[in-house]
Structures are given as C-alpha cells and as structure tokens.
Amino acid sequence: MEASNWTMTHPSNFILLGIPGLEAEHVWISIPFCSIYILSLLGNGLLLAVIKTEPSLHEPMYLFLCMLALADLVISTTTLPKTLCIFWFRDRAIHTNACLAQIFLIHSLTTMESGFMLAMAFDRYVAVCNPLRHSAILTNRVVAKIGLGVVMRGAVLLGPHPFLLKQLPYCRTHVISHTYCEFMALVKLACADTTVMSAYSLAVSFLAGGLDFILIVLSYILILRAVFSLPSKDARHKSLSTCGSHICVMLVFYTPALFSFLSHRFGHVAPHIHILIANMYVLFPPMMNPIIYGVRTPRIRKRALRVLGIKAS
Known part of the structure; x- marks a missing residue:
C-alpha cells in the first residue's frame, strides 16, 4: 500500500498538454x-x-556573445524537440527525471544568459568610460573568469530546484498544461505547502535576473552620461552605435521574460496566451540575437557573408 501511494504521489511520468x-x-x-x-x-x-575564425573578433564583447550563443543553442534544444513531438505526434508523456532536467536547464541557462548580458554591459561601460584601459581590464583571463562565474552562479542558484520538486507529492494531477516543464507549473500541481519553495524561487529570480537588469540599467546611465559629455557629435554617435546591438538584445530578452514571470505569479492571463509568451521567451531571443548582431555589426556581417560565399557589396 505504501509503495502504491508513493507511485501515485511521485509519478514516473508527467503529461504535457501543449x-x-x-x-x-x-x-x-x-x-x-x-x-x-x-x-x-x-x-x-x-x-x-x-x-572563431575571425581573429579580429577575439575581443571581450564577442567572446561574451559566443557564450550567449552557446546558451541560446542549448536552451532552444532543451524545449523545442519535445514541443514539436507534442504538436506532430501527440507524444505528451515525459519522464519525471527528464522533466526535472528540463526545468533545471531552462532556468539555469536563462539565468546565465542574463549574466552574460550584464558582462556585455560591463564591457561596453569600460569601452566607453575608460577606453584606454579596456584591454588591460578585460583580459582573456578575466573574461574566462567572468564567464565561469556566470555559469557557476546559474548552476548553484538553480541546482536545488529539481531536488525540491522531486520531493513534492503530486496527488492532484500529473498533467501539465504547457509545452515544456516549468517550475511554477509543477509547484501548482503539488498537494503540499509550497510557500517556502515559491519564496525561494522568487528570491532567486530577483537575485539573478532582477539584480542583473538593475546593474545593466545603471551601467547604461553611466555610459550615456559619458557619451553626452563628449565634445564631438561624431564621437557621440560612434560610442552610441557600439551599444545599440546590446540594447536591442536586452529588450528582446527581458521583455517577454518579465511578462512571463509576472503573469505566472501575479497576473490573470488566458492560459494559451501565457504559454505562447513563455515559448517566445525561450525561442525568440535565440533567433533574434545573431540576426541583431549580424545586421548591426559590420565585421560580423562581412565575415558571415564570406563564410556563406556571398560577396559583400
């Protein structure tokens, strides 16, 4: 009987409805x-x-961009194949361990993406406000340490999530109204007090994404103050243009992330609208980031066209 109760409250599979x-x-x-x-x-x-193939791009900004691109590849691959299986083959079952792994990867990688964007904002701050010391401050060794620190932060902060979720009893239902496993979606299925767990998740979200966003805004306030103190209009335009791509990428990342986070915890949004926004949160930035940098960065654009065998005009 005890084994039967354990199986009922700790299922081997969850069902994703799409x-x-x-x-x-x-x-x-x-x-x-x-x-x-x-x-x-x-x-x-x-x-x-x-x-990788263009030595002139081996600079801190583009090294952080590589880290962001790797995170984008992993996060989209973590969610989309299973989502397409649901849509095409109605393969809705997902093993509990796979579901928990998906939760860890999605949340830890989005935390890492936020950290990489903060690192890119710091790079732009140093490049604009202290250009003569840029190469001395952001050496390859420092860039590697920052990247490792961002990865470790995401892994450590989000590591407890799957272990906490695995201990919860799910006696209400094993059906998840979503296209992928999401932390709050599983918390709402549990028939136990999840106040502490929800508070922990909220604190992690603020300590990671919220704090990153505040620091990014502060860095750009300092950047703008430095830019508008430049005497030359051309110098101001050049300095602002180097930050334009990063600002666009931040807007693409933080806008759907903020909407998804607030609607899941505090809002009353139609379920299908929330799920579509949540999917855009993990799909849209990985598609847009290379497009934004490819269009707005001449060196990347020219090299990309050369790799594709297209002559740049």
Whole structure:
C-alpha cells in the first residue's frame, strides 16, 4: 500500500498538454515554432563559426556573445524537440527525471544568459568610460573568469530546484498544461505547502535576473552620461552605435521574460496566451540575437557573408 501511494504521489511520468484550447491548431503552430528553431540553430552556429575564425573578433564583447550563443543553442534544444513531438505526434508523456532536467536547464541557462548580458554591459561601460584601459581590464583571463562565474552562479542558484520538486507529492494531477516543464507549473500541481519553495524561487529570480537588469540599467546611465559629455557629435554617435546591438538584445530578452514571470505569479492571463509568451521567451531571443548582431555589426556581417560565399557589396 505504501509503495502504491508513493507511485501515485511521485509519478514516473508527467503529461504535457501543449497549448490547451488550441489543440486543433497545434500542427499550424508548429510551423513557425520549427522555423524559429531552425533559424536559431543556423544563426547561432554561424555566429560561433564567424567569431572563431575571425581573429579580429577575439575581443571581450564577442567572446561574451559566443557564450550567449552557446546558451541560446542549448536552451532552444532543451524545449523545442519535445514541443514539436507534442504538436506532430501527440507524444505528451515525459519522464519525471527528464522533466526535472528540463526545468533545471531552462532556468539555469536563462539565468546565465542574463549574466552574460550584464558582462556585455560591463564591457561596453569600460569601452566607453575608460577606453584606454579596456584591454588591460578585460583580459582573456578575466573574461574566462567572468564567464565561469556566470555559469557557476546559474548552476548553484538553480541546482536545488529539481531536488525540491522531486520531493513534492503530486496527488492532484500529473498533467501539465504547457509545452515544456516549468517550475511554477509543477509547484501548482503539488498537494503540499509550497510557500517556502515559491519564496525561494522568487528570491532567486530577483537575485539573478532582477539584480542583473538593475546593474545593466545603471551601467547604461553611466555610459550615456559619458557619451553626452563628449565634445564631438561624431564621437557621440560612434560610442552610441557600439551599444545599440546590446540594447536591442536586452529588450528582446527581458521583455517577454518579465511578462512571463509576472503573469505566472501575479497576473490573470488566458492560459494559451501565457504559454505562447513563455515559448517566445525561450525561442525568440535565440533567433533574434545573431540576426541583431549580424545586421548591426559590420565585421560580423562581412565575415558571415564570406563564410556563406556571398560577396559583400
């Protein structure tokens, strides 16, 4: 009897419904989802190849961009293949361990992405406000330490999540109304007091993404103050243009992330709208990041065209 109760409250599988209310449109929704995934793989793969093969791009900004591209590749691959299996083959079952691994990868990698963006903001701050010491401050050794620190922070802060979730009893239902496993979605299925766990998740979200965002905003306030104190209009334009790509990438990342976070915890948004936004949160930035940097950075654009065998005009 005890073994039976354990099986009921600690299931071996969960069931992912996809997008409830839009089941009839799953095949049609899969077309843009699959297209975005393919573009993410190609774009980030090309970006990594371009930066690796072009010695002039072996600078802190582009090394951090490589780290961001790797995180983008892993996070989109963590979610999309299973989502497409749900849409195409109605393969909705996911093993509990795979579900918990997906939760850890999604949340730890998005935390790492936020950290890499903070590192890129710091690079822009040093480049604009202290250009003569940029190469001395951000050496390859320092860049490697910052990257390792960002990865360790994401792993340590989000590492407890799957272990905490595995201990919860799920006696209400084993069905998850989502296209992938998400921390708060599982917490809401538990038939136990999850106040402490939810508070921990909220604190981690603030200590990681929230604090990163505040520091990024502060760095750009200092950057703008330094830029507008420059005497030459051309110098101001050049300094601002070097930050433009990073600002666009930040907006693409933080806007859907903030909406998804607030709607899941405090809002009353239609379930299918929330799930679509949550998918954009993990799909859209990986597709847009290489496009933004490819279009706005001449050195990346020219090298990418050369790799593709296209003559730049």
